[in-house]
Amino acid sequence: MIEKYINTIRQGDCLALFKGIPDDSVDITFADPPFNLGKKYTSYEDSVEFEEYLHWCEMWISEMVLVTKPTGSIFVHNIPRWLTYYSGFLNKMADFKHRISWDAPTAPMGKSLQPAHYGILYYAKDAKQNKYYEIRYPYKRCRKCGYLLKDYGGKKAGLHPFGPLVSDVWTDIHRIKHNKYRDEHPCQLPIHLLERIILMSTDEGDIVLDPFAGTGTTAIAAKRLGRKYICFDIDEVYTEITEKKLSQEEGSSRIGTVWVSFFSSEVITVRHENWEELSMFYELPYPNNKIDYIKIDFKNRSEVLGHCACFKRRNARSRMEEKLLFHVE
Numbered sequence: 167m168i169e170k171y172i173n174t175i176r177q178g179d180c181l182a183l184f185k186g187i188p189d190d191s192v193d194i195t196f197a198d199p200p201f202n203l204g205k206k207y208t209s210y211e212d213s214v215e216f217e218e219y220l221h222w223c224e225m226w227i228s229e230m231v232l233v234t235k236p237t238g239s240i241f242v243h244n245i246p247r248w249l250t251y252y253s254g255f256l257n258k259m260a261d262f263k264h265r266i267s268w269d270a271p272t273a274p275m276g277k278s279l280q281p282a283h284y285g286i287l288y289y290a291k292d293a294k295q296n297k298y299y300e301i302r303y304p305y306k307r308c309r310k311c312g313y314l315l316k317d318y319g320g321k322k323a324g325l326h327p328f329g330p331l332v333s334d335v336w337t338d339i340h341r342i343k344h345n346k347y348r349d350e351h352p353c354q355l356p357i358h359l360l361e362r363i364i365l366m367s368t369d370e371g372d373i374v375l376d377p378f379a380g381t382g383t384t385a386i387a388a389k390r391l392g393r394k395y396i397c398f399d400i401d402e403v404y405t406e407i408t409e410k411k412l413s414q415e416e417g418s419s420r421i422g423t424v425w426v427s428f429f430s431s432e433v434i435t436v437r438h439e440n441w442e443e444l445s446m447f448y449e450l451p452y453p454n455n456k457i458d459y460i461k462i463d464f465k466n467r468s469e470v471l472g473h474c475a476c477f478k479r480r481n482a483r484s485r486m487e488e489k490l491l492f493h494v495e
């Protein structure tokens with residue numbers, strides 16, 4: 167029964183669409199709902215009464231938990247205020263794993279501390295059976311001198327060549343700032359945010375469901391990483407934009423046989439267990455403590471990344487920019 171939903175974007179109300187998805191059938195669910203902050207959506211009123219909003223949230227959160235497999239995970243993204251209520255709902259139905267703080271400046275809210283992060287609640291349907299993979303991200307370095315920003319003292323020789331394990335505070339993924347990189351949508355998420363979530367909680371071929379797909383961030387991340395997707399959105403224009411974008415995507419976010427997440431053409435999330443295979447593609451500093459000032463890079467960038475859509479896109483962009491700057495034909 168789930169087959170007809172696989173790799174489709176359904177236009178409609180998520181509560182109605184959830185009825186077609188069998189219980190315990192998808193590997194992860196991710197939701198980035200309207201925040202009830204009066205945002206300008208084309209076909210949705212983003213400003214309803216407090217109780218009404220929370221009641222509605224509890225309904226779709228319950229559906230998310232129901233359709234998730236016992237090995238699966240549930241992720242919900244929102245501002246800290248709404249997450250305090252969401253935890254109350256989720257604690258009754260699933261097992262708490264983390265509350266991820268995603269460092270991203272948000273709009274000033276009047277007389278309050280300046281909001282500077284969003285939260286992502288991360289629950290396991292059943293903690294004992296939950297599928298989870300440790301992930302790593304690149305070290306933060308000084309842009310000018312290239313040295314590691316964090317002082318690891320005498321422990322540099324033992325550092326992992328790629329970078330630290332990802333914690334529950336994410337400071338290395340930025341919101342989409344420039345209009346030229348976003349669709350006609352008021353709150354599109356970065357694709358590599360979803361790729362990180364997908365890499366740590368699913369395997370190739372697993373099913374990712376997003377009931378508030380917007381312009382398709384989750385579906386694109388899933389497709390790039392060789393996963394399946396099921397997406398809903400109430401807005402016809404957004405679903406059309408998503409379909410169009412998906413038709414230009416391929417499952418090529420890979421190095422060798424290993425799925426990784428790129429931003430531009432830099433690898434920004436890898437699974438710890440894949441490092442042994444991945445490390446063969448990199449020039450590693452020797453001795454290891456040179457990591458302090460030498461950033462690892464590919465032995466042959468174009469050979470390693472030539473098949474990746476991200477690399478082709480970047481090359482096409484730089485060729486275009488070259489033409490514009492230097493009037494090259």
Ligand SMILES: C[S@@+](CC[C@H](N)C(=O)[O-])C[C@H]1O[C@@H](n2cnc3c(N)ncnc32)[C@H](O)[C@@H]1O
Nearest residue numbers: 179180198200354355378380381383399400401
């Ligand atoms: C915060 S946005 C999601 C943005 C998305 N994460 C992205 O990166 O593009 C919320 C989305 O929920 C959709 N929406 C609102 N009410 C809905 C409902 N009842 N069922 C399905 N989608 C709904 C809106 O059209 C909007 O696109």
